[in-house]
Amino acid sequence: MRALLIVADGMADRPIKELGWNTPLEVARKPSIDRIADTGICGIIDPISPGVPPGSDTATLSLLGYDPLKYYSGRGALEALGWGLKVGKNDVCFRCNFATVDENLTVLDRRAGRISNDDASKLAENLRKIKISHPSVEFLFQNTVQHRGALVLRGSNLSPFVGDSDPKKDRKQVLEVKPLNSSPEAKFTAKILNELTQKFNKVLKSHKVNLDRVRRGLLPANIVLFRGAGKIPEIKRLHEIYNVKTACVAVTSLIRGVCKVAGMQLLNVEGATGTPQTNYLAKAKVAIQALKDNDFVFLHVKAPDAAGHDGNPKQKVEIIERIDSMVSNILENVNLDETYVALTSDHTTSCVTREHQGDPVPVAITGPYVRKDEVKKYGERSCAKGSLGRIRGINLMPILMDLIGKSEKFGA
Amino acid sequence: MRALLIVADGMADRPIKELGWNTPLEVARKPSIDRIADTGICGIIDPISPGVPPGSDTATLSLLGYDPLKYYSGRGALEALGWGLKVGKNDVCFRCNFATVDENLTVLDRRAGRISNDDASKLAENLRKIKISHPSVEFLFQNTVQHRGALVLRGSNLSPFVGDSDPKKDRKQVLEVKPLNSSPEAKFTAKILNELTQKFNKVLKSHKVNLDRVRRGLLPANIVLFRGAGKIPEIKRLHEIYNVKTACVAVTSLIRGVCKVAGMQLLNVEGATGTPQTNYLAKAKVAIQALKDNDFVFLHVKAPDAAGHDGNPKQKVEIIERIDSMVSNILENVNLDETYVALTSDHTTSCVTREHQGDPVPVAITGPYVRKDEVKKYGERSCAKGSLGRIRGINLMPILMDLIGKSEKFGA
Numbered sequence: 001m002r003a004l005l006i007v008a009d010g011m012a013d014r015p016i017k018e019l020g021w022n023t024p025l026e027v028a029r030k031p032s033i034d035r036i037a038d039t040g041i042c043g044i045i046d047p048i049s050p051g052v053p054p055g056s057d058t059a060t061l062s063l064l065g066y067d068p069l070k071y072y073s074g075r076g077a078l079e080a081l082g083w084g085l086k087v088g089k090n091d092v093c094f095r096c097n098f099a100t101v102d103e104n105l106t107v108l109d110r111r112a113g114r115i116s117n118d119d120a121s122k123l124a125e126n127l128r129k130i131k132i133s134h135p136s137v138e139f140l141f142q143n144t145v146q147h148r149g150a151l152v153l154r155g156s157n158l159s160p161f162v163g164d165s166d167p168k169k170d171r172k173q174v175l176e177v178k179p180l181n182s183s184p185e186a187k188f189t190a191k192i193l194n195e196l197t198q199k200f201n202k203v204l205k206s207h208k209v210n211l212d213r214v215r216r217g218l219l220p221a222n223i224v225l226f227r228g229a230g231k232i233p234e235i236k237r238l239h240e241i242y243n244v245k246t247a248c249v250a251v252t253s254l255i256r257g258v259c260k261v262a263g264m265q266l267l268n269v270e271g272a273t274g275t276p277q278t279n280y281l282a283k284a285k286v287a288i289q290a291l292k293d294n295d296f297v298f299l300h301v302k303a304p305d306a307a308g309h310d311g312n313p314k315q316k317v318e319i320i321e322r323i324d325s326m327v328s329n330i331l332e333n334v335n336l337d338e339t340y341v342a343l344t345s346d347h348t349t350s351c352v353t354r355e356h357q358g359d360p361v362p363v364a365i366t367g368p369y370v371r372k373d374e375v376k377k378y379g380e381r382s383c384a385k386g387s388l389g390r391i392r393g394i395n396l397m398p399i400l401m402d403l404i405g406k407s408e409k410f411g412a
Numbered sequence: 413m414r415a416l417l418i419v420a421d422g423m424a425d426r427p428i429k430e431l432g433w434n435t436p437l438e439v440a441r442k443p444s445i446d447r448i449a450d451t452g453i454c455g456i457i458d459p460i461s462p463g464v465p466p467g468s469d470t471a472t473l474s475l476l477g478y479d480p481l482k483y484y485s486g487r488g489a490l491e492a493l494g495w496g497l498k499v500g501k502n503d504v505c506f507r508c509n510f511a512t513v514d515e516n517l518t519v520l521d522r523r524a525g526r527i528s529n530d531d532a533s534k535l536a537e538n539l540r541k542i543k544i545s546h547p548s549v550e551f552l553f554q555n556t557v558q559h560r561g562a563l564v565l566r567g568s569n570l571s572p573f574v575g576d577s578d579p580k581k582d583r584k585q586v587l588e589v590k591p592l593n594s595s596p597e598a599k600f601t602a603k604i605l606n607e608l609t610q611k612f613n614k615v616l617k618s619h620k621v622n623l624d625r626v627r628r629g630l631l632p633a634n635i636v637l638f639r640g641a642g643k644i645p646e647i648k649r650l651h652e653i654y655n656v657k658t659a660c661v662a663v664t665s666l667i668r669g670v671c672k673v674a675g676m677q678l679l680n681v682e683g684a685t686g687t688p689q690t691n692y693l694a695k696a697k698v699a700i701q702a703l704k705d706n707d708f709v710f711l712h713v714k715a716p717d718a719a720g721h722d723g724n725p726k727q728k729v730e731i732i733e734r735i736d737s738m739v740s741n742i743l744e745n746v747n748l749d750e751t752y753v754a755l756t757s758d759h760t761t762s763c764v765t766r767e768h769q770g771d772p773v774p775v776a777i778t779g780p781y782v783r784k785d786e787v788k789k790y791g792e793r794s795c796a797k798g799s800l801g802r803i804r805g806i807n808l809m810p811i812l813m814d815l816i817g818k819s820e821k822f823g824a
Contacts, residue, residue, distance in 0.1 A: 014781040021784075048822055050803050051810025055823025068823065075824035228824055254824075352781060356821055358814035359783065381783050381799055390801035 001404035003340040003367075004287060004297045004330065005396075007063060008323055009056060009252070010305025010349030012361040012380055016313050024304075024313050024351070025362070025379045028320040032328035036343050037378035040366030043388025044380070045396060047347050051358040054393075056305070059346035060258045064298070065397030066235050074160055074230020075254065080150040082257030085142055087232055092158045092189060095228040096141070096149035097166060098123065098221035101201075105174040105223070107167060111147040112221035113213075120146065122209045123221055130199045137192055141224075144253065151226060153192065159185035165197050166225035174223060193226055200224045237263025238296065242406045247290040249283055250300035259298060274302040276319050280326035288333045295404060301326070308349025316351060340367030340403050343378065344396070360390060367403060413816035415752040415779075416699060416709045416742070417808070419475060420735055421468060421664070422717025422761030424773040424792055428725045436716075436725050436763070437774070437791045440732035444740035448755050449790040452778030455800025456792070457808060459759055463770035466805075468717070471758035472670045476710070477809030478647050486572050486642020487666065492562040494669030497554055499644055504570045504601060507640040508553070508561035509578060510535065510633035513613075517586040517635070519579060523559040524633035525625075532559065534621045535633055542611045549604055553636075556665065563638060565604065571597035577609050578637035586635060605638055612636045649675025650708070654818045659702040661695055662712035671710060686714040688731050692738035700745045707816060713738070720761025728763060752779030752815050755790065756808070772802060779815060 013023040020027070046052075047059040048068060057075050058068035076093035087093060098112040098120055120143035127141050137155035144150060161180040167173060177193040179186030201223045204210060210220035238246050240263070248259035249267050251274040256266050269286045271279030278301070287299045301323055307316035330341065344363040347356045362383035364375070373387035384390070391399075401407045427433040458464075459471040460480060469487050470480035488505035499505060510524040510532055532555040539553050549567035556562060573592040579585060589605040591598030613635045616622060622632035650658050652675070660671035661679050663686040668678050681698045683691030690713070699711045713735055719728035742753065756775040759768045774795035776787070785799035796802075803811075813819045 015783060023783075044799075044801065049810070050807035051812070051814040051819060053814060053819050053821045055821055058823030072823060350781070353817060358810060358819050381785060384783075384785070384799035384801065390803070 001338050001340070002291050002295055002297070003342065003400045003404050004291060004299060004334070005063070005400060006299045006301070006327065006341070006343045007060070008304050008343070008345050009300065009302045010308045010347060010356070011320065011345040012348040012359065013308065013316065014348065014350050014352060014357065014359060016351055019313055023380050024316040024320055026381070028317045028324070030320055030324035030378065032324050032331055033320070033343060033378045034376065035331060036327065036341060036366045037364040037383065038376045039372060040364045041370040041373050041388055042362065042364045042375040042378070042383040042386025044360040044384045044390050045344060045363050045393055046360045046390065047393040049392065050360070053356040053358045054347045055356065056252070056346050057254055057258060059393060060255055061233065062393030063344065063346060063396055064238070064258065064262050065241070065394055066233065066262070067394050071233040071235050073233050075228040076150070076230035077232040078230065078257035078261065079254050080152055080257070081232065081260045082253030082255065083142060083144050083150050085140055085150055085152055087152055088154060089232060089234065090158065091231065092153045092160045093230055094151040094226040096151050097225045098143070098147040098149065099223050099225050100219040100221065101174060101223045107170050107172055107174060109219050110166070110170055110225065113219035114146050115221045117143070117146060119209050119213065120149070120221065123204060123207055124149065126203055126207060127200055127224070130196070130203060132192060133195060134192065139196065147221070149224065153189065157185050157188050159183055159189045160229045160231050161186045162190045162193060162229050164227035165193060166227040168227070174225065177226065197223070197226070232261055235261060239263055242401045244295035244401070244406050245293065246296045246298070247294045248298045248300070249287050249290065250298070251278070252300065252302045255300045264298065276303045276306065276315065278303060280322050281329055284326045284329040288330060291334055291339060295406060296400070305349050308351050309354050311351050311354045313351040336366070337368055340365060340370070340400060342396070342400060363388065363396065365400070365403070369403065413750050413752070414703050414707055415754065415812045415816050416703060416711060416746070417475070417812065418711045418739065418753070418755045419472070419713070420716050420755070420757050421712065421714045422720045422759060422768070423732065423757040424760040424771065425720065425725070425728065426760065426762050426764065426769065426771060428763055431725055435792050436728040436732055438793070440729045440736070442732055442736035442790065444736050444743055445755060445790045446788065447743060448739065448753060448778045449776040449795065450788045451784060452776045453782040453785050453800050454774065454776045454787040454790070454795040454798025456772040456796045456802050457756055457775050457805055458772045458802065459805040461804065462772065465768040465770045466759045467768065468664070468758050469666055469670060471805060472667055473645070474805030475756065475758060475808055476650070476670065476674050477653070477806055478645065478674070479806050483645040483647050485645050487640040488562070488642035489644040490642065490669035490673065491666050492564055492669070493644065493672045494665030494667065495554060495556050495562055497552060497562055497564055499564055500566060501644060501646065502570065503643065504565045504572045505642055506563040506638040508563050509637045510555070510559040510561065511635050511637050512631040512633065513586060513635045519582050519584055519586060521631050522578070522582055522637065525631035526558050527633045529555070529558060531621050531625065532561070532633065535616060535619055536561065538615055538619060539612055539636070542615060544604060545607060546604065551608065559633070561636065565601065569597050569600055571595055571601045572641040572643050573598040574602045574605060574641050576639035577605060578639040586637065589638065609635070609638070644673055647673060651675055654813045656707035656813070656818050657705065658708045658710070659706045660710045660712070661699050661702065662710070663690070664712065664714045667712045676710065688715045688718065688727065690715060692734050693741055696738045696741040700742060703746055703751060707818065708812070717761050720763050721766050723763050723766045725763040748778070749780055752777060752782070752812060754808070754812060775800065775808065777812070777815070781815065
């Protein structure tokens with residue numbers, strides 16, 4: 001027995017006037033997704049708890065069975081891991097942006113004109129040569145996509161309890177990083193970040209690539225902004241908990257980071273981009289292949305969340321219909337006599353508020369021995385009538401592991 | 413976006429034979445209450461947890477989002493606060509009764525013949541002049557309605573872990589207050605209460621008002637009974653948690669006390685009495701007005717609970733129908749495009765057992781973006797079929813705050 005968990009990021013929504021007070025899931029044509037509901041057991045999930053809007057990081061931890069209230073320790077480390085950086089358990093990590101500032105360190109563009117990967121790589125190379133004044137601390141800096149990057153601080157006496165230098169908005173001053181508690185470690189870490197901000201700025205503003213950019217009429221990437229300090233969560237890996245072989249099909253670095261911490265093999269998919277134009281069938285193919293030699297496969301699709309953040313319900317409907325074709329391919333190509341397929345969302349992203357919301361998400365599980373219920377269609381409201389009832393995110397993984405015979409009895 | 417939470421105290425019930433095995437909610441004519449269910453999302457709430465009968469204090473804490481298992485610290489302080497007494501965070505408070513005892517301190521009437529407010533005020537005045545033998549401790553004593561009152565002990569080394577002097581029944585001896593743990597503070601506090609019992613008794617039995625009462629054939633209020641020791645819960649105020657402006661429309665002192673601890677503005681309503689004859693429309697009017705400059709308004713109606721305690725299902729039905737007229741007025745006068753209206757009960761009060769019971773209570777939330785379900789009528793059993801499913805009391809506030817855009821994302 002195997003299990004495939006498909007998570008469509010931000011797919012759940014609220015009723016929307018322009019869809020006749022339906023949700024995108026309720027109007028999309030999605031016969032294969034509905035088949036999971038029709039042949040399976042349905043319910044609704046609170047990723048964290050009722051009314052609490054989750055991030056994709058906390059929600060994914062939860063759907064993999066880890067209580068984020070206990071184990072979540074910031075986004076920085078998860079994202080750095082997802083980008084392939086080696087992160088140790090005491091390292092403190094940050095998400096970074098190349099940005100453009102004026103002489104008073106007022107942010108002109110938080111994305112440095114969406115600088116190219118090439119330019120960013122050249123800048124990063126020189127930043128790596130900088131030395132921190134405290135020899136006990138080292139750093140790794142890696143640019144990722146366009147203006148984005150990751151910073152890893154390594155050494156003793158570091159703390160993730162520090163604020164951001166990133167003001168999160170243009171036309172604001174770069175922030176001095178402040179300790180968030182009174183520990184000497186937090187003060188020390190803040191000091192190092194403020195030192196790096198200055199030293200990075202000094203190297204960047206006279207860098208050849210930036211002088212070139214200005215000559216070409218482009219914004220110079222003359223500062224690096226830090227945010228989202230975090231360490232990797234101290235959790236047991238899935239194979240230690242359930243004795244299962246697991247794999248993850250995801251492009252989004254944050255999700256890859258969470259799956260890596262959980263001990264999953266990270267698979268790559270040619271043509272998968274995390275955008276609405278991602279190659280859905282290629283993802284299906286990799287997942288189907290992975291199910292041949294794994295007990296549990298986690299398949300993540302980023303696109304519906306972006307449509308929600310863009311406030312575009314019609315695009316969300318289209319994306320759901322493309323996900324349906326991916327699901328169709330999966331249902332046709334896995335042996336449903338020995339595979340459980342579950343479909344859910346990590347959180348509600350409202351096309352109206354354009355934000356993550358705290359409403360529950362639908363879930364359906366099909367497979368040989370589920371207690372099939374009377375729900376015929378997959379949706380926020382139809383699934384609420386299913387036999388699973390209203391469960392928490394952290395309940396899903398034990399349910400799936402129990403279905404595939406990998407749960408451990410508690411008691412005798 | 414704003415939210416109004418209407419709580420009808422003890423409105424939920426069990427099926428009753430004389431109502432054809434229906435509940436009062438199921439037989440009442442209540443088109444406006446049903447409209448909340450019909451246009452909204454429904455569910456059932458366990459104020460504390462399944463099967464646990466709540467007090468109105470713990471249930472109200474819970475419905476405001478505070479876990480009473482963590483934060484509840486006795487009724488005394490909440491009630492004293494609700495009566496307008498100034499209570500500091502280290503003060504220990506008690507609910508009090510003027511009572512009639514014989515020479516052996518056997519209680520003849522726990523309510524001193526339901527002594528008038530006037531007589532009680534005159535007696536209280538002289539009690540305030542009493543000095544405690546330990547100068548480190550002061551007390552405030554305030555009579556409230558008829559025989560009722562509140563005592564606040566202030567000083568260092570006090571503890572709320574002391575028993576009652578009130579035997580709760582007539583024909584029983586006044587109890588010696590006992591410490592409930594072995595701390596020196598509990599012993600000290602018990603000693604002070606026993607001293608006050610004696611000193612109050614001494615002043616009261618020779619008081620002119622009591623001599624007069626006896627002459628008129630009335631029972632003398634010759635003792636004060638103490639019960640329900642408590643401190644104010646150490647909780648963050650609602651505006652600190654959600655950044656919202658809040659107001660409370662309630663008469664019952666206990667509920668006002670809870671709302672005060674939560675940092676809400678306490679509004680007064682001309683003609684509101686906490687009885688079945690309360691001025692329901694005046695309450696509606698104050699709530700509607702309050703919604704104009706608050707994010708969240710809490711509207712409490714006491715009457716159905718009293719009908720439950722009196723074992724009077726027909727009166728409960730009538731009260732529900734009056735609450736319906738209040739709800740009608742509210743629904744006609746608030747802008748439902750920008751207001752969420754929720755209706756629930758703080759607990760089940762059974763007309764058969766005449767006690768609070770642990771059954772869940774119904775809840776319905778209407779407003780622009782709720783996932784409206786198929787429930788048409790508001791009731792204990794109809795709401796159990798709604799899309800909210802079965803939630804806990806502490807879940808309601810995060811759900812409402814998320815609907816009005818005041819929730820904070822957990823994670824990134």
